[in-house]
Every structure is written in C-alpha cells, then in structure tokens.
Amino acid sequence: MNILDDLKMQYKLGGIGLKMIYWNIGCFLVSLVFFYQFKFGAFDFPNWIALSSEPSVFVLKPWTFLTYGFFHNDFWHLLFNMLVLNFSSYLFLTFFNSKQYLGLYILSVIFSGLIFALGFNLxxxxxxxxxxxxxxxxxxVAATxxxxLMGVRLFLFGNVKLWHLTAVILILDLMQFRLGNSGGHISHLAGAFFGFIYVKLLQNxxxxxxxxSVVLDFFLNAFKKPGTPFKKVHKNYKKPIEKTTSRIVVKDKKQQQIDEILDKISQSGYESLTQEEKEFLFQAGK
Incomplete structure (x- = not known):
C-alpha cells in the first residue's frame, strides 16, 4: 500500500474530526497552487473565498461566510489550528456525535463571520x-x-482542568485584540460565544x-439518483419436503455371512465350520 492509499484508508475509516482536518489541509494545498504569490511570499485570496467586511462584497458573495473557514494564511497558521482542532475534536466527540460536530463547525463559522462583518462596519x-x-x-468552548472540570494533561504543565486551559486561550485573545488581526480575534471570541450558547441550548x-443536518440531507437527496421502484412478486411457494434418511445401517450380504461365521466360531469353535465356510472366510480375509 502506497502513501496515497494509506491516506485514503485513514480518511475513510477516520472520524469526522480527522475528515475536517483533511478538508482544511486540502484547501490549503489548493490555495498554495492557485493563490500563493511566490514572488512576494504571501497569499492573495480572492474575495469569492476570503470573507470581506465590505457589504458591497459579501452581499453578492454570501457563500464566503462559510468558505473563509477552510483556508489559512500560511503553513504555521494551518499547523497550529490543526493541532488545536485535533485536540478540541477529541474532547467534543467524547460527549457529542458527528452530526453535532459538523453542525457546530459550520454554524460557528457562519455566525463568527457575521459578527466580524458587523463589528468591522461598526x-x-x-x-x-x-x-x-x-x-x-x-x-x-462547547466541550469546556x-x-x-475534565482533566487534561499538558506536556509542560502536567494535569490541568479543561476550563483553565480554555480561559487562558480566551484571555490571550482579549489581550491581543488591539495589537493586530482584530478581525481574527473578533471571530475567535464570536466562535467561543457560539460554542457556549450551543451547549446551553442543547442542555435545554x-x-x-x-x-x-436537514439542509445537507435535502441536498444529498436532491442529487441522489432515483432508484428503480421495488416490485413485489408473489409466487406460490411450497415448502420442500425433506427427505428423511434412515438411521438403520443395512449390511451387505458378504459382511452378514462373515458375521454369522464368526458367531458360529465363538459358540462352537473353528472346527465346527464346514469346508465351504472355511474357504469363504479365508477368501474374505485376503
């Protein structure tokens, strides 16, 4: 099995968390081919992929409220996000199912995009x-x-409570709000808020x-090829009569004669046999 086959097998057998990591890496590789400016060493994402805060742009390209959540600025941005996504996915899927994971991912991207656009315009x-x-x-945040109070073991810090780790990440985001990448930090905090609201509503x-799930099922069913209607065929079915096999073992004639001669020997001795019986027994023993 080559590397490509191994990756395909991992994707097929992996859970929704691994599939989401594959999708993000795949989108990054695509963007590396089409949107990376090797001369300047930076990405130039078109406004039909990246989410713009300009109403004149995102109103005409509403799908960007989703697509922006699958692309990254550089390799380190992707690497850090995928490491945290792998960790967060494991925690979330400990308590929730795959459909809830996918639903939360998509809805939080859309919600955070809306908050980003609104915040930047304000x-x-x-x-x-x-x-x-x-x-x-x-x-x-949803898992937290x-x-x-779920225990998490960190490499340098040992065992900590999950809420401690999440609180530190949120505080760092708040501290960097004015330092740069304000749009990113707004979307981070909006995503955290949505994760909190999602679980609270779920508990209610x-x-x-x-x-x-409803939207995805609708589109999947719309593009699914119509199958041939099932026709039920009625047949006069008769249960086959089972043939009973006799448990009585019928001996062949030769074996029966041998048994009779042996009985005669056991009762009267070998000398009681006739010459014909002796010759028959001798021939049978060959």
Missing part, C-alpha cells in the same frame, strides 16, 4: 479574514462548557446542529 474598519480558528474555538432540548 468600528469603521475594512478587511478580510480566513481561517478555521472561530470553529475551533466553538468546539473547544459541557465538562469544565434545542439542538441547533439539526439545521445543518
């Missing part, structure tokens, strides 16, 4: 964003909200992820 800023950070924060009986 602050009179202009810019674009890409990255899965908002969805990752939503998944991490559900089980804040409202699962927002069902919205995504």
């Amino acid at each position: 602050l009179h800023y202009s810019g674009t964003i890409v990255g899965a950070s908002a969805a990752i924060m939503a998944i991490l 909200t559900y089980s804040p 009986g409202t699962d927002l992820s069902k919205i995504v």
Whole structure:
C-alpha cells in the first residue's frame, strides 16, 4: 500500500474530526497552487473565498461566510489550528456525535463571520479574514462548557482542568485584540460565544446542529439518483419436503455371512465350520 492509499484508508475509516482536518489541509494545498504569490511570499485570496467586511462584497458573495473557514494564511497558521482542532475534536466527540460536530463547525463559522462583518462596519474598519480558528474555538468552548472540570494533561504543565486551559486561550485573545488581526480575534471570541450558547441550548432540548443536518440531507437527496421502484412478486411457494434418511445401517450380504461365521466360531469353535465356510472366510480375509 502506497502513501496515497494509506491516506485514503485513514480518511475513510477516520472520524469526522480527522475528515475536517483533511478538508482544511486540502484547501490549503489548493490555495498554495492557485493563490500563493511566490514572488512576494504571501497569499492573495480572492474575495469569492476570503470573507470581506465590505457589504458591497459579501452581499453578492454570501457563500464566503462559510468558505473563509477552510483556508489559512500560511503553513504555521494551518499547523497550529490543526493541532488545536485535533485536540478540541477529541474532547467534543467524547460527549457529542458527528452530526453535532459538523453542525457546530459550520454554524460557528457562519455566525463568527457575521459578527466580524458587523463589528468591522461598526468600528469603521475594512478587511478580510480566513481561517478555521472561530470553529475551533466553538468546539473547544462547547466541550469546556459541557465538562469544565475534565482533566487534561499538558506536556509542560502536567494535569490541568479543561476550563483553565480554555480561559487562558480566551484571555490571550482579549489581550491581543488591539495589537493586530482584530478581525481574527473578533471571530475567535464570536466562535467561543457560539460554542457556549450551543451547549446551553442543547442542555435545554434545542439542538441547533439539526439545521445543518436537514439542509445537507435535502441536498444529498436532491442529487441522489432515483432508484428503480421495488416490485413485489408473489409466487406460490411450497415448502420442500425433506427427505428423511434412515438411521438403520443395512449390511451387505458378504459382511452378514462373515458375521454369522464368526458367531458360529465363538459358540462352537473353528472346527465346527464346514469346508465351504472355511474357504469363504479365508477368501474374505485376503
């Protein structure tokens, strides 16, 4: 099995968390081919992929409220996000299922994009964003909200409570709000807020992820090839009569004669046999 086959097998057998990592890496590789400017060493994402804060742009390209959540600015941006996504996915899927994971990922990306666009317009800023950070924060905060006291073992710090780790990440985001990448930090905090709200609503009986499941099922069924209608054929069916096999073993004539001669020997001795019986027994013994 070569590397490509191994990757295909991992994708097929892996859970939704691994599939989401594959999708993000795949989008990064595509962007590396089409949108990376090797001369300047930077990405130039078109406004039909990156989410712009300009209403004149995102109104005409509403799908960018989703697509921006699968692309990254550089390799280190991707690497850090995928490491945190892998960690957060493991925690989330400990308590929730794959449909809830996918629903939360998609809805948090859309929600965070809306908050980014609204926030930048209120602050009179202009810019674009890409990255899965908002969805990752939503998944991490959702798991933390559900089980804040869950123990997590970190490489340098040992065992800590999950809420301690999440709190540190959120505080760092708040501290960097004015330092740069304001749009990214707005979307991060919006994703965290959405993850918190998602779990609280879920605990009250409202699962927002069902919205995504219904939409995806609709499109899957719409593009599914119609199958041939099932026709039920009625036949006069008769149960076959089972043939009973006799348990009585019928000996052949030769064996029966041998048994009779042996009985005669046991009762009267060999000398009681006739010459014909002696010759028959002799021939049978060959």
